[in-house]
Amino acid sequence: MPADAPFIALNRKERLVPVQLDGTELMLPEGENLAASLLAAGVRSFRETPVSGAPRAPFCMMGACFDCLVEIDGIQRQACMLSVAEGMVIARLKGTTHG
Numbered sequence: 781m782p783a784d785a786p787f788i789a790l791n792r793k794e795r796l797v798p799v800q801l802d803g804t805e806l807m808l809p810e811g812e813n814l815a816a817s818l819l820a821a822g823v824r825s826f827r828e829t830p831v832s833g834a835p836r837a838p839f840c841m842m843g844a845c846f847d848c849l850v851e852i853d854g855i856q857r858q859a860c861m862l863s864v865a866e867g868m869v870i871a872r873l874k875g876t877t878h879g
């Protein structure tokens with residue numbers, strides 16, 4: 781976790797597993813909420829809007845706003861609705877380039 785991360789992981793007993801975020805390996809706690817784990821790892825932007833390209837990050841953490849939308853293993857999913865699993869391949873959605 782970066783020193784400037786505004787989020788602190790409360791449960792440090794979880795096993796850390798590797799995931800890929802835009803080709804960079806991160807070690808995240810297995811079974812923990814994916815959006816919260818990415819925020820705690822220092823990830824600030826999860827996607828860019830298709831219209832303006834503005835960066836977005838998790839807001840509601842309950843599946844309503846879609847600001848945590850990422851592509852996981854080729855499928856667009858809400859990170860706040862998922863748990864960390866070993867080997868996840870996560871890609872941030874970039875502006876108008878996603879479908």
Ligand code: FES
Nearest residue numbers: 841843845846860
């Ligand atoms: S943070 Fe709002 S849907 Fe995930």
